[in-house]
Amino acid sequence: MRLDKYLAQSSIGRRKAVRGFIKEEKVKVNGQLEIIPATEIDEFSDTIEYLDEIVEHIGNVYYMFHKPSGCITARSDANDKTVLDYFEEVNTNGLFPVGRLDKDTEGLLFLTNDGEFNHRLMYPDKHVNKTYFFWAFGSLSEEQRHQLEEGITIEEGEPLTKQAKVEVIKSGLFASLKDEIDGDKYEKVKKNRDVQSVVAGYITISEGRKHQVKRMLRAMGCYVIYLKRISIGDVVLDKALEK
Ligand code: URA
Numbered sequence: 001m002r003l004d005k006y007l008a009q010s011s012i013g014r015r016k017a018v019r020g021f022i023k024e025e026k027v028k029v030n031g032q033l034e035i036i037p038a039t040e041i042d043e044f045s046d047t048i049e050y051l052d053e054i055v056e057h058i059g060n061v062y063y064m065f066h067k068p069s070g071c072i073t074a075r076s077d078a079n080d081k082t083v084l085d086y087f088e089e090v091n092t093n094g095l096f097p098v099g100r101l102d103k104d105t106e107g108l109l110f111l112t113n114d115g116e117f118n119h120r121l122m123y124p125d126k127h128v129n130k131t132y133f134f135w136a137f138g139s140l141s142e143e144q145r146h147q148l149e150e151g152i153t154i155e156e157g158e159p160l161t162k163q164a165k166v167e168v169i170k171s172g173l174f175a176s177l178k179d180e181i182d183g184d185k186y187e188k189v190k191k192n193r194d195v196q197s198v199v200a201g202y203i204t205i206s207e208g209r210k211h212q213v214k215r216m217l218r219a220m221g222c223y224v225i226y227l228k229r230i231s232i233g234d235v236v237l238d239k240a241l242e243k
């Protein structure tokens with residue numbers, strides 16, 4: 001295995017960072033300084049040191065996280081709790097979230113130390129489907145649902161959205177459906193909305209533009225009040241996994 005891969009998998013840092021550490025002469029292999037990141041090492045018999053401490057090989061790790069609303073998808077933040085704050089019991093060196101969910105979006109988020117896994121899931125050309133459940137103020141006609149599926153221009157100058165799948169599962173007046181919307185979503189819903197229409201459904205997209213689902217629905221006159229990612233590719237958020 002390459003030395004830089006071994007160090008990245010051992011949570012010393014991302015691949016780019018560990019290459020720097022190697023060049024800065026912070027890494028030894030069997031007691032010898034090693035400055036070439038591509039050096040082949042034997043992960044079972046060689047002794048690798050970083051700043052004179054032996055580096056245990058952790059390998060790649062993959063976590064399924066049920067993100068609650070209110071935390072930021074980042075490694076650190078000056079003001080808010082981040083997803084990494086939920087990983088206090090594990091070694092978080094090198095661990096990072098795959099993609100991004102908005103602060104108020106819940107649901108499936110992977111965390112890993114595997115940059116290639118991140119690339120395979122997030123690189124736009126890979127077209128990995130992500131499915132979200134939403135509640136929104138407004139209504140979606142069959143025509144609008146079809147437009148969303150075929151592709152829309154969210155904002156002038158932006159390319160058409162790629163083909164999507166949209167399923168409406170409920171629509172009606174807020175007064176009659178509000179009990180089905182989870183408690184904490186009410187906080188951002190102002191009073192006197194009872195006579196407004198709400199719609200719930202699933203939307204599957206294969207891109208990852210900023211606030212994409214909210215902006216796509218907004219373009220159809222729907223204001224998202226609750227968003228939860230329920231699957232990425234074939235992986236569905238485990239129903240038994242608490243937020
Ligand atoms: N689309 C959004 O608008 N927000 C998210 O968090 C994810 C997808």
